Amino acid sequence: MKEKLEVGILGATGMVGAEYIRMLANHPWFKLKYVVAKRTVGMKFRDAKKGEWVTSYEPPSEINDLIVQAAEPEKQQADLFFSCLPTDAAKELEPLYAKILPTFSDASAYRMEPDVPLIIPEINPDHWSLIKEQTKRGWKGFLVTGPNCTSIGLNVTLKPLNDEFKIKKVVVSTMQAVSGAGFPGVPSMSILDNVIPYIKDEEEKVYIETQKILGKMEGNTIKPASMDIAAMCHRVPTIDGHMESVYIETEKRITPEEAAEALRSFKGIPQELKLPTAPENPIIVREEPDRPQTRLDRYAGSVPGMSVVVGRIRKGIDDHSLRYTLLSHNTIRGAAGNTILTVEMFYKEGWLKL
Numbered sequence: 001m002k003e004k005l006e007v008g009i010l011g012a013t014g015m016v017g018a019e020y021i022r023m024l025a026n027h028p029w030f031k032l033k034y035v036v037a038k039r040t041v042g043m044k045f046r047d048a049k050k051g052e053w054v055t056s057y058e059p060p061s062e063i064n065d066l067i068v069q070a071a072e073p074e075k076q077q078a079d080l081f082f083s084c085l086p087t088d089a090a091k092e093l094e095p096l097y098a099k100i101l102p103t104f105s106d107a108s109a110y111r112m113e114p115d116v117p118l119i120i121p122e123i124n125p126d127h128w129s130l131i132k133e134q135t136k137r138g139w140k141g142f143l144v145t146g147p148n149c150t151s152i153g154l155n156v157t158l159k160p161l162n163d164e165f166k167i168k169k170v171v172v173s174t175m176q177a178v179s180g181a182g183f184p185g186v187p188s189m190s191i192l193d194n195v196i197p198y199i200k201d202e203e204e205k206v207y208i209e210t211q212k213i214l215g216k217m218e219g220n221t222i223k224p225a226s227m228d229i230a231a232m233c234h235r236v237p238t239i240d241g242h243m244e245s246v247y248i249e250t251e252k253r254i255t256p257e258e259a260a261e262a263l264r265s266f267k268g269i270p271q272e273l274k275l276p277t278a279p280e281n282p283i284i285v286r287e288e289p290d291r292p293q294t295r296l297d298r299y300a301g302s303v304p305g306m307s308v309v310v311g312r313i314r315k316g317i318d319d320h321s322l323r324y325t326l327l328s329h330n331t332i333r334g335a336a337g338n339t340i341l342t343v344e345m346f347y348k349e350g351w352l353k354l
C-alpha cells in the first residue's frame with residue numbers, strides 16, 4: 001500500500017496550476033508526480049514558472065525540480081490527474097486521460113455532459129454516482145468536473161437558502177477579478193482604471209451550471225433545478241476574488257435573520273469527514289455594513305480561500321425576497337481548492353474505484 005496517492009496536474013504552469021502547486025505541496029494524502037504544460041516541456045518547474053508565476057509562494061525543491069512534461073497519458077502512470085487546461089486543450093486531452101484513470105477538471109469543456117458530474121463537495125456530493133454511467137464509454141477511469149468560478153460562490157450560498165426557502169428566481173451581478181481570465185489574461189491597458197461589462201459565455205455558464213448543480217439525481221440522470229436565473233458579469237481590476245451582488249425571490253417567506261442563520265449553520269460532507277481542505281465553515285457571514293471586501297476577506301476562514309464570505313444580507317422588495325453580497329476566491333474555492341476537496345471526498349468515500 002502506497003503512503004500517498006500519486007497525482008499529476010495538466011496545466012500546472014498557469015494561474016490555477018499555481019494554486020494546485022501550493023495546495024498539493026504538503027498535502028497529507030497526495031504526492032505530486034507530474035507537472036504537464038505545453039510551451040515549457042523539458043524545463044525544470046522552477047524555470048518553467050518564471051515570468052508566469054504571480055504568487056509570492058515558492059514551492060519546495062522536490063516540486064521545483066520536477067521536469068515539465070507534455071501530455072502523454074499512456075506513459076504517465078499515476079493514481080489520478082487534476083486538469084486545469086484551457087477549454088480547447090481540455091476538450092482534446094481530458095478524455096484521453098479519463099479513459100485510463102480518474103481525472104478531475106476545472107475546465108468547462110465537459111461540464112454539461114449528461115454523464116459527467118459537476119461537483120461542489122458540500123452541495124451535490126450525490127452526483128458522484130454519474131461516473132458509473134461513464135463505464136458505458138468503455139473507460140477504465142472517469143471524468144469529474146468542477147463548476148465555473150462564478151457559479152461556485154453563488155451555488156454555495158444558494159443551496160442552504162433553496163433548501164429552506166425554495167428559491168424561484170435569482171438575479172446576480174458580478175465583479176470578477178482579472179485572474180479569472182488566466183495568465184496573462186486581460187491586457188493591463190484594458191482593465192486598469194476600468195470595468196468591462198462583458199465576459200464571454202460567463203452569464204450562460206452561471207445559468208446552465210446552476211440548474212445542473214442544484215438539480216436532483218433521478219435514477220442515473222440529473223433533473224435540472226427549475227429556478228429562473230439572470231446573471232450580469234463584469235471584469236473589474238482586482239487580482240483575486242469574485243464579488244457577487246445577489247437578489248433572490250423565494251416561495252416561502254424569508255427574513256434576513258433567518259437567511260443569515262441558514263447560511264451560517266450550513267455544513268456538508270467535507271466538514272463531517274473533516275477533510276484536509278474542508279473549511280470549518282463553508283460560508284462566513286459578516287454583520288458589518290461594509291463587508292465582504294476583496295482585500296480583507298478573500299482568504300477568510302480556517303482554510304484560506306475556501307470559505308465564501310457573505311454580507312449585506314437585507315430584505316428585497318417584499319417578504320419573499322432577499323439581497324446579499326458574496327465574495328469567493330476564484331482560483332481556490334473557484335477552481336483548485338474545490339477540486340482538491342472533491343478528490344479528498346472521493347478518496348475518503350471510496351468513490352475513486354469504479
Ligand SMILES: NC(=O)c1ccc[n+]([C@@H]2O[C@H](COP(=O)([O-])OP(=O)(O)OC[C@H]3O[C@@H](n4cnc5c(N)ncnc54)[C@H](OP(=O)(O)O)[C@@H]3O)[C@@H](O)[C@H]2O)c1
Binds near residue numbers: 038070184
Ligand atoms: N482562473 C480562474 O479563476 C479559473 C477558475 C475556474 C476554472 N478555470 C478554468 O481552469 C482552466 C485553466 O485556467 P487558468 O486561468 O489557470 O489558465 P492559464 O493561466 O492560461 O493556464 C493554462 C495552463 O494550461 C497549459 N496548457 C495549455 N495548452 C496545453 C496543452 N495542449 N497541453 C498541456 N498543457 C497545456 C498551459 O501551459 P503553457 O503555458 O505551457 O501552454 C498552462 O499551464 C481553464 O479551463 C479555465 O477556464 C479558471
